[in-house]
Amino acid sequence: MNSEDVILKIQDLEKTYPNGVQALKGVSFDVKKGEFLVVIGLSGSGKSTLLRCINHLHEPTGGKIELNGKDITHVHGGDLKRLRQSVAMIFQHFNLVERHTVLKNVLTGALSRTNTLSSMLGFFSAEDRQMALEYLKLVGIAPKANYRAGQLSGGQQQRVAIARALTQKPEILLADEPVASLDPATCHTVMDHLKKINEDLGLTIICNLHFLSLVRQYATRVIALRGGELVFNGSPKDITNEWFEKIYGEGAKEVHVN
Amino acid sequence: MKSIIFDSLIFAYIFMVAFIYAYLGPFVVRGDEDQWVGLLPMIGLSLILFLILGAGLNLLLKRGRLYTLGALLFEAEHIKANRIPTPLTKNFWFYQLMIAFVFTIAVGWDATEIKLYELFGYEGLFGADGQGGALGIFLSLVNPNWQILPQGILAIIETIYIAFMATIFAIPAAFFLSFFAAKNIMAGNSVLFGIYLFIRTVLNVTRSIEPLIWAIIFAVWVGIGPFSGMLALMLHSIASLTKQYSEIIECVNEGPIEGIQATGANFIQTIWYAVVPQIILPYVSFTIYRWDINVRMATIIGLVGGGGIGTLLMMYQGQALWREVGCLAFLIVIAVWAMDTASAYIREAIK
Numbered sequence: 001m002n003s004e005d006v007i008l009k010i011q012d013l014e015k016t017y018p019n020g021v022q023a024l025k026g027v028s029f030d031v032k033k034g035e036f037l038v039v040i041g042l043s044g045s046g047k048s049t050l051l052r053c054i055n056h057l058h059e060p061t062g063g064k065i066e067l068n069g070k071d072i073t074h075v076h077g078g079d080l081k082r083l084r085q086s087v088a089m090i091f092q093h094f095n096l097v098e099r100h101t102v103l104k105n106v107l108t109g110a111l112s113r114t115n116t117l118s119s120m121l122g123f124f125s126a127e128d129r130q131m132a133l134e135y136l137k138l139v140g141i142a143p144k145a146n147y148r149a150g151q152l153s154g155g156q157q158q159r160v161a162i163a164r165a166l167t168q169k170p171e172i173l174l175a176d177e178p179v180a181s182l183d184p185a186t187c188h189t190v191m192d193h194l195k196k197i198n199e200d201l202g203l204t205i206i207c208n209l210h211f212l213s214l215v216r217q218y219a220t221r222v223i224a225l226r227g228g229e230l231v232f233n234g235s236p237k238d239i240t241n242e243w244f245e246k247i248y249g250e251g252a253k254e255v256h257v258n
Numbered sequence: 259m260k261s262i263i264f265d266s267l268i269f270a271y272i273f274m275v276a277f278i279y280a281y282l283g284p285f286v287v288r289g290d291e292d293q294w295v296g297l298l299p300m301i302g303l304s305l306i307l308f309l310i311l312g313a314g315l316n317l318l319l320k321r322g323r324l325y326t327l328g329a330l331l332f333e334a335e336h337i338k339a340n341r342i343p344t345p346l347t348k349n350f351w352f353y354q355l356m357i358a359f360v361f362t363i364a365v366g367w368d369a370t371e372i373k374l375y376e377l378f379g380y381e382g383l384f385g386a387d388g389q390g391g392a393l394g395i396f397l398s399l400v401n402p403n404w405q406i407l408p409q410g411i412l413a414i415i416e417t418i419y420i421a422f423m424a425t426i427f428a429i430p431a432a433f434f435l436s437f438f439a440a441k442n443i444m445a446g447n448s449v450l451f452g453i454y455l456f457i458r459t460v461l462n463v464t465r466s467i468e469p470l471i472w473a474i475i476f477a478v479w480v481g482i483g484p485f486s487g488m489l490a491l492m493l494h495s496i497a498s499l500t501k502q503y504s505e506i507i508e509c510v511n512e513g514p515i516e517g518i519q520a521t522g523a524n525f526i527q528t529i530w531y532a533v534v535p536q537i538i539l540p541y542v543s544f545t546i547y548r549w550d551i552n553v554r555m556a557t558i559i560g561l562v563g564g565g566g567i568g569t570l571l572m573m574y575q576g577q578a579l580w581r582e583v584g585c586l587a588f589l590i591v592i593a594v595w596a597m598d599t600a601s602a603y604i605r606e607a608i609k
Binding site: 055057080081082083084085088089091093094095096097098099100108109111112116119120161164165168 | 513514516517518519520521522523524526527530531532535536539
């Protein structure tokens with residue numbers, strides 16, 4: 001493995017919450033440029049915390065994170081904003097501003113490069129508007145650009161969130177359970193869009209997932225967390241029944257999404 | 259613990275009422291007040307005695323496994339889950355509640371000095387000579403003197419503007435204060451939480467003093483007239499709006515905040531794009547509603563010299579000019595109905 005290919009390097013990452021819960025107990029792995037890395041594990045295994053430590057929605061309490069060889073374990077102010085710009089995120093509950101139009105939601109992806117007063121008055125650069133519309137087209141929501149985000153279905157809202165994330169011009173896209181609150185059919189549409197972005201735009205994706213069947217279909221590599229520790233790191237093909245029980249606990253049964 | 263205190267209070271209350279009625283006779287509350295004042299120390303002493311007695315009785319009942327009212331309300335969930343469901347009339351708390359209720363009705367009947375013979379008597383309704391009386395006033399009210407209509411319209415317009423100015427001046431103050439009165443924003447550290455508690459307390463005290471009292475205070479301060487009425491309403495509106503605004507902030511969904519933060523937006527952008535869109539419409543809705551309430555309150559405040567139609571109403575009422583009062587009452591009904599309907603439609607439309 002060429003070390004220049006590594007975009008994100010995580011070493012002994014720890015996170016202890018103020019209430020004493022130790023969510024991450026020294027997790028280490030590398031992410032290569034262009035990967036579709038899926039993180040699996042039970043609820044409470046630390047998947048969400050892991051992603052939130054990378055873009056500092058939660059502050060890591062130990063270990064080291066490197067982005068493109070640069071230490072980003074503890075960043076503040078302008079550096080923090082630049083980091084969040086280059087590491088976009090989508091969420092289980094989409095986290096759109098439901099009262100704003102779809103287009104305005106996508107444009108919020110450009111907030112980090114728009115000055116405060118202009119953004120408050122709703123002035124975004126022509127390029128950003130162009131880009132927002134293009135990404136809306138890419139995820140197939142362009143006809144609904146002027147709808148209120150709250151009027152859209154769950155799957156459509158998640159695609160708007162993807163367009164918002166792309167408008168940030170990120171290097172990495174974090175996806176925290178992006179399909180956990182969607183029905184199986186929409187779930188595949190959203191995953192297909194993520195796959196397309198990963199392959200066509202070469203965007204590195206780190207995605208938390210529940211369903212193993214989706215993992216086999218979309219991931220290029222899988223890591224598994226259990227109780228805040230890394231228990232698996234390899235190809236989706238290598239997750240045998242034995243591994244499955246190790247990750248999800250004995251007696252667990254695999255559920256398929258079709 | 260809560261359950262024991264609650265039951266003791268209930269028992270002490272029942273004992274107390276029974277004691278006073280037994281000792282002083284049934285219509286004691288109507289008796290002269292000197293008799294009361296003389297008895298107060300004794301009543302205070304016996305109240306303490308009854309509280310202790312109530313607590314003791316309660317512990318006895320607990321041992322007897324009777325289901326008391328305090329237990330019904332405050333018992334821990336896991337104990338409650340083990341109770342066997344029984345019909346209403348087989349529960350102790352049912353009788354406890356009934357006795358307390360009957361006693362309260364009895365005292366209440368005395369305290370409000372209910373006099374059925376006055377309500378259904380001839381004299382009050384028709385007057386001693388068959389003229390006037392309540393019916394006479396009523397007939398005058400429904401037969402208004404329309405000659406004072408222009409004067410009344412001017413006064414009601416004044417009232418609406420008093421309410422409007424009070425609302426407008428209250429908005430920025432309440433908007434600013436609401437962030438300091440929102441628990442989710444102020445829970446961060448103990449200094450912030452102290453400010454939160456202080457502001458909440460001041461607001462609650464301000465709100466619990468009726469605008470009518472404020473109007474009297476301001477009338478002394480700035481003189482009788484619309485200005486003092488407006489100030490009284492403004493103060494009350496600030497307290498009420500701050501409470502309502504801050505409750506909206508407390509209900510803000512955290513999701514969009516996280517979503518906007520994750521794009522690399524700064525603090526002001528995050529507030530502007532994630533918090534403001536969530537609060538703006540409820541703010542507008544509550545503000546319009548407050549204006550509506552203020553119009554009604556301004557009428558009342560006018561009675562103590564706060565200007566507007568209330569002052570005019572007081573004047574005619576004092577001279578027993580009931581046909582003029584009828585005209586003003588008609589105007590008030592129209593204005594309140596119009597404001598109420600308009601504000602309901604607007605609030606519905608922006609929901």
